[in-house]
Amino acid sequence: MSYTHIRWDISEDRRTEYAISSKTSQLARKTADAVAAKAEAVELSPRYAPEADMKQLKRLSVKTLSLFSGGGGLDLGFDRAGFTHYASYEILKFAGETLRSNRPKWKVFSGENGDVTRQDWKSLLGTVDMVHGGPPCQPFSIAGRRMGKNDARDMFPEFVRCVDEIRPKAFMAENVPGFLSAKFSAYRKGLFTELAKYYEITTFVVSSDEFGVPQARKRAICIGVRRDLGKKFDHVTIRKASDKRGVQSALGLSLTSKDGPAPTLRSTLTGPRQTTSIANSTASVVRWKEYGIWPHGISPNATVARSFPTKDGTYRMCVEECQIIQGFPLSWEFYGAVYQRLGMIGNSVCPPVAYALAKALRDQVFND
Template sequence: MDSIELFTGAGGLALGTHLAGFHHRGLMEWNDDACDTLRRNAKVNALPGISDWRVHQADVRLLSFDIFGPVDLVAGGPPCQPFSLGGKHRAQDDSRNMFPEFVRAVRELRPRAFILENVKGLLRQSFSNYFEYIKLQLEYPSVTKKRDEEWTDHRNRLEDVKTRGRPQALKYNVISELLNAADYGVPQTRERVFIVGFRADTGLEWHFPEPTHSMDALKWDQFVTGDYWKRHRLRAPRTKPISLGVKLSDLEKGAPLKTKPWRTVRDAIADLPEPIEGRDAKEFTNHRLNVGARAYPGHTGSPIDLPSKTLKAGVHGVPGGENMLAYPDGTVRYLTVREAARVQTFPDTWRFEGSWSEAMRQLGNAVPVELAAVVANSVAAKLKASDEH
């Protein structure tokens, strides 16, 4: 199955869809370092089957998507800063708002399905009308915005089309959901909005995959059975945390948990050597110590025995607090790029180009590979089943 990837960044979503069996006919990205990362990894075939990836470094507003031919999937994560909780919250008034370009790709290529992801901030109450407008455009991509038409007027026309119920030349069945990456085995509490659509004439039914991991299961593993500490050959803490989000007594009385434990930072990085300042570890690229980390109110780092806090790219530089590791004794240090890549579930063979701050920015903007793969695998399974019939 063929696909294209918009706003590829360092390749998190692209890797997830690749692992699900999609073949990328083109990857679009404009950032120099992100493009260098993509090209370098394609050149050395960092993951089997990506040596033919073609990176198009360009402003997508200047591209005609017709050059990529028919595809089964359009995927991408438009720049999140217009909607991010850490951004300026300008939404549709932000020049970086690229949702219209994603809609245009769907309109021009008419894929059987699309996967779009973005930040939780898209669901802010102040953006609710625009979020519904985005979904309406994706449902009816051929009902285009007129020159000089206000987006609110275009939204009203789309609502008229939807309520009228007449068949359209191009229509998609669209659903959206907020997913927490930790609930799907990613060692990070990262919430992302996914919007998935199937072309209406495919007649396919689909729903988001059910969570496979939970915080309750982690607390059971750590403070009921103690298996977590045994697995890491550590002595269990003498005192149990005051706030667990759930009472241990309730866990102990409950039915056996059907989910796996949330994965922690320690789970993700336990087999990595301790990083050294000034040079990478022999066996691992991008694994060197960046000194100078310090904790202060609001920037306390991620406790090593919990999933990482959400890694962020930042508006005015990489926010250090979200990219620090906090040990039980109160000390902190910066995550190495390789450790952050583990937290984002990139393979160890994936090398990031640019300085530490630029590599961390790429990671802060990325979709966790394993979360992307969970969604993409579910979409691919539906498309493959349709082909077989």
């Protein structure tokens, strides 16, 4: 596993305080589990069905390779847009399990076999038409320490190596908006100099709430189209939704008079704690509370969530509700512990966004 552990710099007093609070909530969770075991199963009744915004398109013969596949946000979007899945590479075993369980026919490499740094891609030249991936974003993240190429988690060079060895017709890389900031302009130039000889590269930022997803989530997108194809990618014409969706309405709730897209879900797979909170900043906690929703201590399912009321009376969510807020259909099942499932969700490209991007590529590049 290539993630570097970030030391958690806190005082002994704070550490003791966290340990006590963690023990207390563990106890409360155990009690909730016992109550839930006897309770009648609670069914969710969301009003947002992401699959309705991702109509399955006719299958194209465009073979698509997925790197850093995580729990499959990009993979699912490209699949629904009709691209033919060639293979997925992902270092985390539980993420590989998630992909395999949802799409048993897909070729999924995970664990050591899914480590992109260990692959020689040259044999795929002429086979794979499209490569997509979201190299780990912590090196460019505002939440992280923004060390860019000096960060051991910077996997962008590996993505570039793959594209360079395969020379697909097009590629798409996704990352946090920080990747496109002025701070990393020299880094980007160095990264793309070689590829720019063969690819027309377009970079832009997308916001999930413009695609019907009930969450404000910005992501940087880099799309390259091989120059010999004589085609250009125009991001301005990508189809967006007419209205923004509120999180309460998406979940079928009416808790407060204020509704709007949820704050960006934090990506929880890495970092010092295995947290079950989806809040990514103090400001986001304030916003969640305005919506009457508690963003911490996400429950494994709705029955446990209802058996475990929050102290301040706000609504406790379960993993499936976070899945909906990220634009995953409920039919897509995530495997692993709660923090792992939340991590895959929070790390993903919202599938409806991936779908819109894939559809635009289909219409503009793979339209022969």
